[in-house]
Amino acid sequence: MINPRQADATEAKIVIVIDDDPSVRKSLTNLLQSVGLDARTFASIEEFLRWPLPDAAVCMVLDIRMPGRNGLDFQQDLASSDGAVPIIFITAHGDIPMSVRAMKAGAIEFLTKPFRDQDLLDAIQLGLELSRSRREEIAAASLLMSRYESLSGRERQVMEFVVSGQLTKQIAAKLGLSEITVKVCRANLMKKMCAGSMLELGKMSERLARLRGAQPE
Incomplete structure (x- = not known):
């Protein structure tokens, strides 16, 4: 009761x-x-x-x-x-x-x-x-979307590759960037997303995909 x-x-x-x-x-x-x-x-x-x-x-x-x-x-x-x-x-x-x-x-x-x-x-x-x-x-959900929207276009690109398991040198080659630049972008996006680990960032990425999929075109 x-x-x-x-x-x-x-x-x-x-x-x-x-x-x-x-x-x-x-x-x-x-x-x-x-x-x-x-x-x-x-x-x-x-x-x-x-x-x-x-x-x-x-x-x-x-x-x-x-x-x-x-x-x-x-x-x-x-x-x-x-x-x-x-x-x-x-x-x-x-x-x-x-x-x-x-x-x-x-x-x-x-x-x-x-x-x-x-x-x-x-x-x-x-x-x-x-x-x-x-x-x-x-x-x-609103907070997560707000954090993602604070990322630069390059940081979003790096995030996509990071959560897919790509190594720094692989990301650098695909985006035409230096490895140092990729590392800086990764550090910045981790801070902006308030992600404590790559695993946590991956879960955030999955959640974002679901949220974007639920939004009307």
């Missing part, structure tokens, strides 16, 4: 609640505040969309059936955007096909009202941890 109070209190964490029932919003706000979580409530998806997503670990407690756009369709919209948010569905009128669709699309949990408070809190903690991990991955 997971208690949100066990989480790192120094990191901002916000739980978004979208439900058209005022009593549900009030009840969930009281529950979340009782365990030290910041709750932001909205009566509709449209109301939520007018609110700028904060720079924090977030997860969403989302009712499926509401006036206007339903929760399942909104889940698809979020999944296709850059602001993906872990979702926990709650509903008073759920069925198996609905729950299967939600879970296949990546929902953390599908809870039918009335549900146990602890079941919801456990799902929320999982969602917040997933959000935190995603934020760390995005930050790490």
